[in-house]
Amino acid sequence: MTTPSPVQPSRRDRANALRFLAIDAVEAAKSGHPGMPMGMADIAEVLWNDYLQHNPNNPKWFNRDRFVLSNGHGSMLQYALLHLSGYDLSLDELKNFRQLGSKTPGHPENFETPGVETTTGPLGQGFANAVGMALAEKLLAQRFNRPELAIVDHRTWVFMGDGCLMEGISHEAASLAGTWGLEKLVAFWDDNRISIDGNVEGWFTDDTPARFEAYGWNVIRDVDGHDADAIKAAIEAAMRSEGKPTLVCCRTTIGFGSPHKAGKESAHGAPLGKDEAAATREALGWPHPAFEVPQEIRDAWRAGNAGLVREHQWGQLFDAYAARHPEEADELVRRSHGDLPEGFSADADAFIAKLQVEAHGIASRKASQLAIEAYAPLLPELVGGSADLAHSNLTLWKGSKSVAGDDADANYVYYGVREFAMTAISNGLALHGCFIPYDATFLVFSDYARNAVRMSALTGARAIHVYTHDSIGLGEDGPTHQPVEHLASLRYIPRNDVWRPCDAVESAVAWKAAIERTDGPSCLVFSRQNLAHQARSEAQVAAIARGGYVLKDSDGAPELILIATGSEVGIAMQAAAALGDGVRVVSMPSTCVFDRQDAAYRESVLPKACRRRVAIEAGVSDFWRKYVGLDGAVVGLDTFGASAPIEALMPHFGFTADNVAAVARAV
Secondary structure, three states, rough: OOOOOOOOOOOHHHHHHHHHHHHHHHHHHHOOOOOHHHHEEEHHHHHHHHHHOOEEEOOOOOOOOEEEHHHHHHHHHHHHHHHHHHHOOOHHHHHHOOOOOOOOOOOOOOOOOOOOOOOOOOHHHHHHHHHHHHHHHHHHHHHEEEEEEEOOOEEEEEEHHHEEEEEHHHHHHHHHHHHHOOOOOOEEEEEOOOOOEEEHHHHHOOOOOHHHHHHHOOOEEEEEEEOHHHHHHHHHHHHOOOOOEEEEEEEEEOOOOOOOOOHHHHHOOOOOHHHHHHHHHHHHHOOOOOOOOOOOHHHHOOOHHHHHHHHHHHHHHHHHHHHHHHHHHHHHHHHHOOOOOOOOOHHHHHHHHHHHHHHOEEEEEHHHHHHHHHHHHOOEEEEEOOOOOOHOOOOOOOOEEOOOOOOOOEEEEEOOOOOEHHHHHHHHHHHHOOEEEEEEEEEEHHHHHHHHHHHHHHHOOOOOEEEEOOOOOOOOOOEEEEEOHHHHHHOOOOOOOOOOOOHHHHHHHHHHHHHOOOOOOOOEEEOOOEEOOOOHHHHHOOOOOOHHHEEEEOOOOOOOEEOOOHHHHHHHHHHHHOOOOOOEEEOOOOHHHHHOHHHHHHHHHHOOOOOEEEOOOOOOHHHHHHHHHOOEEEEEEOOOOOOOHHHHHHHOOOOOOOHHHHHHHHO
């Protein structure tokens, strides 16, 4: 007698496992977003089971596909996918959805959950991150692949909803992706026509497919997002696309399967409720209790075992590559580990020491360009760009080659006037790995990019954000272009290092520190106007990297301390000369780094016994109160600037040695 073969779970069974894990987790948390996971489960099931190249046993496998959930409020879809596929995400973690200390926070966080590539939630940014990741794959493939040895060969898949497409950043990023021809990028649009306020027909009537076609994308229209065969056909077509990224337009029903909430905004951001969850179980034929997935359905999710095979096969390919191209293989391994080339630190220190001896007064934006010229030839992983200000930000260097072409050493991005997407794409490049990206604009326009800078810090992206024209010192362009509150605002972002150097030497140190930092972003802030070169001892040069140091000291214990950054350090030095002995000048290019120093070092620079302190910076004054205390003063700027030459602006707003000396005497 032959034993009948067990009935294999259907695709809908596998998708329903995703749906009900999401429903149950949201119910347990009493908060969350069940509608999107219910609506996109069929798409996710096909992609993850049939196409996604990954290894749950090694979430950081180099040649894995990158999956980005741009509509990050639907995080339980990703957690259910990771759990069922075999990642280190237990059922207990799903039961602890949105609870303190769990690996399943309300929105995906790359530093909390294995298998999550980037932190998403602010709509549209995940999509822009994905563009950066796809650009990284393209550049690495151009640099390292050889005939029949395509060791860099992976795709970037992104899920996004109507909200992502309403955000302006999606326009910026999609336009660039089309221009760059990122054929390994595939985006799935969850076209359910619902957002929090209801049916989007009153506020989102764009012809989205036509929009993406105009951007140079391959667009696959009118895909039934609940038909596995239609989804498979669309993915197959996307994978055949050459020279273009692909948008798959999936018509779905939010809250699919819910008898009373499907297709309604009530399914978006709140638990279904006990009764509706039970009704959905009945409607979809899912008789299992909360958080229970039958073993045969779990067995059907075999990505873990397949992943081992994928990585093993790729390992054999890489071994063959390394045998033929050992130098390139070593470079790729080094870059994938985030290590800098051997000797970089020593070479950078030698450049800094040479500057201290030979430098003269130049704008710190020019000093920044000199640092790039010195460091970039040592760092093939350094890829830079500017938001249509390359010749003002001075981010180009002799070896710059546009990423828009197919040069193996492409390393420069012309972003156009797209500050927000530029910064989010840089985050994607950094999070992909193998690159240290830098981007640039005027400091005042960091406002356009601020949330992406915040996400740099939150994700720990190793990105460098360059900002020039840092104060009223830029002159005639006036208050629209003169930053006032921006330095303080950037410094208040946790884990975001902000540097405002006073001359070429501090600029080179700031660049070195940013390049060597591995756990987060750095903002490098530079002047338009020339800055005086400061004399330093070898010990003072070494101390710059600590964020703040004594640039000029009194013969004995200081009676007054002047603290300054950037262009105002020169003013502080002039004021100190006028005030005579007893004055210490502290240059503090990075308050963020200085605050991380041990208490003994901070006390050696700013002794508590000296309460007479004056801070000088061409920005809002309140930030500096923590350094000068109640007994001190701040020469700052608590109004907007004005349009005039710098020679008129600086004295008008009190940034002169005479005024600083007068304030100091009053203190």
